Amino acid sequence: MFEQAVSLLMANPMSFFWMVIGVVIGIVFGAIPGLSATMAVAIFLPVTYGLTPVVGMACLLGLFVGGISGGLISAILLNIPGTPSSVATCFDGRPMALNGQADKALGGGIVFSFLGTLFGVVALIFIAPFLASVAIKFGPHEYFAVTFFSMSLIITLSSENLCKGLIAGLLGMVFATVGLDNIEASRRLTLDINQLRSGFNVLTVLIGLYAITEVLENCKNVSDNEDAELQDVTMRGFGISVKEGLAQWWNGIRSAVIGLVIGILPGIGGGTSNIVAYTVAKNNSKHPERFGKGELAGVVASETANNAGIGGAMIPLLTLGIPGDTTTAVLLGGLMIHGITPGPLIFEKHGDLMYAIFVLLLLSSFTMLVVEFVGLKGFIKVLKVPKYYLLPVIVILCAVGAFGLNSRIFDIGSVLFFGVVGYLMSRCKYPLPPMILGFILGPILEVNLRRGLTSSQGNFLDFFSRPISGVLIGFTLLYIVYSIYRVMASRRSILITE
């Protein structure tokens, strides 16, 4: 299969060029606080419309890998995580920089970002084809159960306040019902507006909620960043010695596994895994007191975990068509635009492209390693570009991208609409990820519930009596009960202490 992939790539040599471009721009997006990997992929998706599928994917994958890794630069030098995936990198990266070890923090972060990506991609190569062969056995009942399980995870894990998470998730599901329904094509919530018959495109929702909301948020504190102190740095070699690197081997593997598993779970990704890996590294360290004061292990844990999640998040995306996080949700759109429907048959239908994706991910991680070391000075300069130049450009790109989706002005309006919705939500402290995943998973849940019911002649019991779906649904229900119990328990303890 790899031979076909290589010949496909050779036939499309531009894919290498676009991959490098993707990595470089991805790192810039990752490094600038407020811009994220998701945004990079969303904004550059329209650029790939005119490219062949493999070249388009090369660009998007480069953006993904670069975007996740780039966050470490501003985390270490500015103490502002460039992306949510690098929050825990600040904890020790910033103290290290203040101690004059900025090169060690950056070097360690970059090297372990690379190793983490490599680990995730290798896992993807081995797990995805196997999972695809299992997934073909999945009927509507099983899909319903998997989606149900994912949604319960997202809503409980990605929000601090369970009620607000649920409300955001349901809001996403409501927006997803607009348009013709997927089973009987009856009109829902179209308000007699013809444009609404096609519903809201998932990418307009994503671009609106992520990019426009972020721009609006940034408008508020544009001046805050100007006086942020930017650490200067001189790199000596890789920044860390071979010995220092090797000493982190166990921490690296543990964090990579954490990142991978969290990446595979739908709905949560690098944003969660870097903090989990950091906490685990701290709890298992012989010197937990050194964490937070400039311990290399902290940077390594965070950066390995978030990058290992890339391969992880691609697994359910490719084999089930269920995106593992918001970035892969945009990638899903990218695949569909090029006529590729992810699902159990993807390795049979597009085997060469799948393996080309694996090769491109590996190449992107090497490119990222080289580009970050060589171009570090340049990326630091980009951090100095004032936000008031950057933000308007992003709004324009969002509008162009939205129009490119379906050649309708309506979609530009939707993007702005969701931007305002997202801004209001984040002002009121409602988490956005449950809304996006509710929007994406809601229709999958509904369609499979209704399909399952039709194929078992309206019998609900089939959802419980089929082994895979039964176990998953049972597990989910237990988990929901546990989450509610946990909320109640913490509330009681607050009351007692009061």
Add this chain to the structure above:
Amino acid sequence: MKLHRLLTFAASAGLALALSQAATAADYPTKSIELICSMSAGGDSDFNAREIAKYLTQELGQSVVVTNITGGGSAVATDEFIHSPNDGYRLYMNHSSLHSATAFGISEYAWYDMEPIDIFGRGTGEVIVVASDFPATDVKGLIEEAKKNPGKYRFGYNAGATSHYLAVSLANEGAVFNNVSTGSAADRVVGLKGGHLDVIVAGIPNIIDYVKTGEFKILGNCASMRSPFYPDISTLIEQGYNISFDPTYVLYAVKGTDPAIIAKLDAAVKKIVSENKEYAAEIEKAFQQSPYYEDTAKTKETLKVQLDKFMAVKDQLRAGFSKK
């Protein structure tokens, strides 16, 4: 003096306007033309739109650009197109999805709300497919099986699409299926392969690989005539059922477009489809199509017949299956 100048200006402007209008048909096209495709990029319809656009660009000397407007079972694109200016710079391509949207009630418009230019292509057609261990070898056997075991077999259809029309037509022949709404043809293939569906309709390119491996078998072709590339697959009509739908790709102009412009476009399309060897080779390679063309008058007749077929089962389509 001023008035005089103004009058001269107005007269010359008016003359220029009249000249430019007179020139429209003869000089057409003087700028790029937009071709709206109601299906998403990457599929067979989009491919056909892009192929014809590519060669129309050569014929007309102005670029023809394909724009995809999807959603609402093509109703969104139809709606957008019908309200465009009728100067010939916006064209539209659609196939039977236009009729099913009309019959199903998703769209308020039908083919006669636009100016058909011609039929410029015909897809490979859809076939009825089952797993190879299914106890029937033709459509007759399938219907008999579905009569003997009412509701046992799961038939995958897409609401408001041609597969929905087929489900209704088979029900009218007495077959009792458990009709499951399953979305796109790709989803149906996954469903059949995973054993979650028993009978599906899908385009030949979608399933031919699995027929070769012996996992699937074809019971009949839903097109009105056999495919030259698969001459051994008999049609439903040959098997004695008056059920057929052809994926004919139709090019439309906006209602009220100058007939001279339509004639010019029709001539260009005719030349491409009937003479261009490159075009023929490309559509064969990509979707195993052979060139197919019908002139404006014949296209209108074909469209009328096609729509009548869908309208005949209109009430059944609108009733749906689950509401019974």
